[in-house]
Amino acid sequence: MNRKIPSFIEIYKSLIKIPTISSEKKTIDQSNKIFIDLLSNYFSELNFSIQIKNIPNTNKFNMLSSFGTGKGGLLFSGHTDTVDFDQNTWTKDPFKLTEKDNKLYGLGVVDMKGFFVFLLDIISSINIKKIKKPIYILATANEETDMSGARYFAQSTSIKPDCIIIGEPTCLKLVNAHKGHLSYKIDIFGHTGHSSNPDNGINSIEIAYKVIKELINLKKYLQQKYSHKDFSIAHPTMNFGSIKGGNSINRICSLCSITFEIRPIPQLNLKTLEVLLKEKLKKIKKKWPNRIFLKNLFFSVPAYEISKTHHIVQKIESFCKIKSKSVNYCTEAPFLKNIAPTLILGPGSIEQAHYPDEYLHCDFIQPTKKILKKIIMNFCY
Template sequence: MKRKIPSFIEIYRSLIKIPTISSDNILLDKSNKNFIDLLSNYFADLNFSIQTKQIIHTDKYNMLARIGSGQGGLLLSGHSDTVDFDEKTWTKDPFTLTEQDNKFYGLGAIDMKGFFVFILDVISSINTKKLTKPIYILATANEETDMSGAKYFIESSTIKPECIIIGEPTSLQLINAHKGHISYSIEVIGKTGHASNPEDGINSIEIMHSIIQRLLLLKNFLKQKYQHKNFSIPYPTMNLSSIHGGDAINRICSICTLNLEIRPIPGLTLLQVEKLIQENLQSIITRWYNRIFIKKLYSSIPSYQCSYKKNTTRIVEKLCKSKCTTVNYCTEAPFLQKIAPTLILGPGSIEQAHQPDEYLDMSFIKPTKNIINKLIHAFCF
């Protein structure tokens, strides 16, 4: 069968070449439209039907490609964007695929442009005319910031695949659960004055000290109350990540700010976390009315777990010849799981993600193609 698309290396090189950085810094943030257009063309050349949708109020796009008809089938998903990079720490051009020492280097090599290369390569060798159920390919936007691409997709999609695989770099270990993430900034507004007369002001650091005491009690409560034995750290974690306040030794501190994050395990919802924060701080907030302000720092991500009660999990475990495990980082899984049972499985190590000289070890190439081929035949033939 004549190949309709370029070679594995040529596709890999072309996708790495296009900057698709997602960043809260608008000077660094890039549209992914050129990437989505090119990816769409590759799948169109393989006779997929293509839908691209712009994320509202952004210059970012999702792509959904489909081939085959009927119900069920398989959705292979990845995000089109990458993190920013520090050119001082990279020894290679982030936008040039570099082959060296049995590795492919480039920004997005594993997180996650490379996954699309594997999908294209496998499907190009499959007789898709014999499909009995559809293959879907989803490329999302803004995973590295607010996950608005995945959120927009589930709001507007009507498809119901039997299984979703997210190709994040898991070293081809099958993942069925991860923690969530919620972050806060707490600002205390006191009243400045000369340090020689403490009664003349309100020291925001002293109020923050009371807040921190309550938060540490909550931290211990979370550790004792919520447990999930499948995680290497089997309880929700809280990190007091930064604190700022004061500007002179002889001045009462008027403003103190604390940033913190909580990573809930499955079974502890974001709403429960928010209620616990409010309940534990309420007496201090009441006492210092209109002086304590709590806001979320980033878009929150729920914890995720794909139940063993789902037949999908058992099917994929059998294909992979391994049992599911868990990770502590976040993905789009809690959003996509609203559509279908979702598992995380992809080439490359998470240790290389978001790192200078990001790379894919070539030892992943053959087994990744093999497992994608097995997944397609299990769910679509």
């Protein structure tokens, strides 16, 4: 068959070359338009039809490419953005694909531009015209920040595939469940004054002490009440990330801020968690009105689970001869699940994602092509 697109390595190079950093910091955050355009060109060359949609009020874009029509089929999903990087900790150029010691290095090689390279390579190697059910490729924006790409797609699409595979780096293990993520900041405002008479002011560090005590009570409660044996850490976790307060030894501390995160398991939904959290702070807030302010630091991601007994999970488990498992990191699955049963499976390890000198071990290349091809054959032919 005549190959219409560049080689595996050439496509990889071209996608790694385009910076697509998502960040809460506006000065670092980048549009993914050039990346989406290039990806669309590749899929157009393979006779896929393309839809590019702007995420409202942003300079970010989603792409849906599809081949074939009719009901069902398969949707492969990946995010186009990467996290930011620290120049001082990378020993290689993050935007230049480097091959060394049987590894491919670059920002996004596993998380997760590489997934698109695999899909393009596989699709160009099969007789796509013979498919009986459609293949969709979704490329989303902003996964690393607020997941607005996946959320927007889930709200606006009308396609109904039989299954969705998100190609996050799972070491080619099938993932059917993951924890959620919520991050908070609590600002506590006191009233400053000279330290010689602490009663003359309100010390925010002393209020922070009470707030932390309540949060630790909540942490213990969540650990006792919720458990899921499939997770390596079976209960929801809470971690304090930072505490900052005061500026001088001889002053009553006026502002104290605490950040913390909670990672819920699937039985604990975001609403319940928010209610529990507010309930815990209620008494202290009543004692210190207008001094304690809780806010979300980032967009909250719910935990996700599709039952291991679901027929789609069992189907993939049986023809790929793998068992599904749970992980402690988040994906776009809680949003895409509204479209179709969603599983996570992709090349490379999450251990390399978000780390300097991100790499894909080349031992993943052949098994990934094999397993993705198998999935296409089973769902679309």
